Amino acid sequence: MGRLRQALTHREAGVVESLITRTEHVEDGRVLLRRGTTVEHSTILIEGYILRTMQGSDKRHILATHVPGDFIDMHAFALKRLDHDITALGPALVGYARHEDLRIMMEQEPHLARLFWFSTLLDAAIHRTWILKMGELRVDQRIAHFICEMWAKLDMVGLARADGFNSPLRQSDLAEITGSTPIHVNRMLRDLREAALVEFRRGRVHCRDRGRLVQFARFDPSYLYGAGDLAMHDQLSVTAIS
Amino acid sequence: MGRLRQALTHREAGVVESLITRTEHVEDGRVLLRRGTTVEHSTILIEGYILRTMQGSDKRHILATHVPGDFIDMHAFALKRLDHDITALGPALVGYARHEDLRIMMEQEPHLARLFWFSTLLDAAIHRTWILKMGELRVDQRIAHFICEMWAKLDMVGLARADGFNSPLRQSDLAEITGSTPIHVNRMLRDLREAALVEFRRGRVHCRDRGRLVQFARFDPSYLYGAGDLAMHDQLSVTAIS
DNA sequence: CGTTCCCTTGAGTAGTTTCAATACTTGTGG
DNA sequence: CCACAAGTATTGAAACTACTCAAGGGAACG
Structure with a gap:
């Protein structure tokens, strides 16, 4: 789970890995998930880069980039239909977790459920910074x-x-x-x-x-919740909560 | 819960309302929650308008607007520290729910937990559309x-x-x-x-x-997940899941 | 060694900002 | 009820930023 691994116990890390039932190599430009499609699995990026893209009136836009270890579409679990596309940038290796397994796991592991939620909130925080920076830079x-x-x-x-x-x-x-x-x-x-x-x-x-x-x-990395005044250690370390 | 009320049973609506332990009238421009602050409650907007704002290098920016019925900072529950400010636009009436109560409720009511998660994902979807539109319009x-x-x-x-x-x-x-x-x-x-x-x-x-x-x-309302090809009825109606 | 994709440059145009100044509204106290 | 103040809205002109169209150059891959 990349950067979130530090917030997991050894047991929890094992639970997460057991959810990955299938891995796949994808080529550059491959659309892994298209807007509006119903899916029954979520994706984790293991190697390479993944983009969130949306089709504009004439050109495509990139809304976010992901690095290895990121859960790409944990939100597809709650949304079922995404509002955007998930696209590979360069060759990549991804793993899939079935929603049914996720649902069961999240009911049994509130701490993990909250971590997954956190990862989707982090995406939102990054979106907000992009909006801000598009407005002022x-x-x-x-x-x-x-x-x-x-x-x-x-x-x-x-x-x-x-x-x-x-x-x-x-x-x-x-x-x-x-x-x-x-x-x-x-x-x-x-x-x-x-x-x-x-x-x-x-x-x-x-x-x-x-x-x-x-x-x-004018880059201030705190919106990535990795360090600084917003850092997540307090509330997400394994010792701190639920 | 405004627009999400249709996805709640009568009992669930009661559960949500019982979480609101305190209401408050706030005046125009009041900052309800400042970036970086630790909070132990989340806010629901009952009347008026609320903004998400961020301070840029010179000017303030507005990242999102909320209407009555919206949960404003459900993500503060998982993030604890927000990356942005919550500001009243005009006089408003808000209600507060304690995080401790939310945590207990979410463990007992997985369907409600998922709805709350959904509301934060909706915010992210709106952010994405703003990024797209800032880029192309x-x-x-x-x-x-x-x-x-x-x-x-x-x-x-x-x-x-x-x-x-x-x-x-x-x-x-x-x-x-x-x-x-x-x-x-x-x-x-x-x-x-x-x-x-x-x-x-x-x-x-x-x-x-x-x-x-x-x-x-070039407005296509589907990103609001209210109707159209992304509509939430399938997965969020009370009869459909968990 | 040529094709393809990607990068680079020039010139003209469109969109947006800034600075500076002027009006309109709304609410308040005289 | 009028006058004033504060906030909000409006306009002009010049400078800056970014886009479009059109064409050329370079690197990587077979």
């Missing part, structure tokens, strides 16, 4: 902000380097993430590169001075 | 879209008229909602008025042709 800053977010999330699951990270993201993906156009993203990446803030080359992110990038993007 | 369309959303939500709880609705919203609020400026909002409202799409005067919304407004805003 220019496209170059939004790109920088997204890079900071991705970097921070990869850090949490040990997939980042000290000077950056790798991903299958293209410039057109950054356009769909920031609500801009590939051409404008291209120019903004050039500016970021020339300002020595960050280099983005075919998904490879390289940055010498993370502090400057964070400052430029 | 111009400010005039975003204003129209927000008006459509508000109108639809008020419809669900019987607080709208056939030709519009009233609210304490100011033009500057629309600016904070759409991520724009009061001055630009003012011009866009003039354009909307001159195009006979919708009139907005000090919170009073008047529209003769709702269909045209919906089309202009």
Whole structure:
């Protein structure tokens, strides 16, 4: 369960793993779950990257990105029909858990039920930050902000380097993430590169001075609930509740 | 519970109401819950309007609006510390439910627990639509879209008229909602008025042709999970599950 | 070694913000 | 009832930001 693993007892981690009844390799661009479809299982991302996407009037938009260890559609369990699509970014490995098993487990394990709920609330908190940043930042800053977010999330699951990270993201993906156009993203990446803030080359992110990038993007990681004033340790550590 | 009441049995509705241990009248602009604060209760909006707000680098932003019947911070139950502020828009009446009571109730009433979870997932779905619309619509369309959303939500709880609705919203609020400026909002409202799409005067919304407004805003209400291809009746009606 | 996908650049246009200034409304006290 | 104050709404002009259309360049993969 990636970053949430620390909040699980050894026994609980075993319970979660036993829920995964099937794994699957998916190729780049594969739509794992399409808006409006009824599903009887939820998905966990084991390797690679997954996107939440929505079709706009003309272009597709990316609403969220996920890293290994994330539950991708725990909310499909309560919603049954999703409002958006789940799409693979690059090749990925996913695991499936049946809703029937989840339902039984959640009645027997209130602490785990609450953790699953928490993971969907975390998605909402990230959405809110995206709304805020779309409202107040220019496209170059939004790109920088997204890079900071991705970097921070990869850090949490040990997939980042000290000077950056790798991903299958293209410039057109950054356009769909920031609500801009590939051409404008291209120019903004050039500016970021020339300002020595960050280099983005075919998904490879390289940055010498993370502090400057964070400052430029006005990035405050607390909305990821990993550390800082909103951190979850109090209420989610195994010793603290129910 | 407003729009979710239809998904409750008579007994369950009673259970929910018994959770409200205290009500309070709050004045315009009052911050009911501030980011980072630990709380031991959750809030239901009984009368008036409530906003989710976040402080940006210079200006405040509005991330969501709530109408009577909405649970405002059910997610505070699982998150304990919120990432945003809860602010009254105009005078409002709210009720409080203690987290301890909620926890006990949710263990005894899995169906209700799931409904509460659903209400937080609904917020996330609305966030996603806002992100999408901020990415693809111009400010005039975003204003129209927000008006459509508000109108639809008020419809669900019987607080709208056939030709519009009233609210304490100011033009500057629309600016904070759409991520724009009061001055630009003012011009866009003039354009909307001159195009006979919708009139907005000090919170009073008047529209003769709702269909045209919906089309202009590219508004598709299904993300509100009230009707249409994502509607919740299947999985949330009292007869259907657990 | 060529095809395909992705990235890059230029020029013109559209949308939005900012600054500065002016009016309208609403409520309050004289 | 009028005058004033505070908040809210409106307008103009200039600067900035981002988009569109059109074309060219480069890297990766077979």
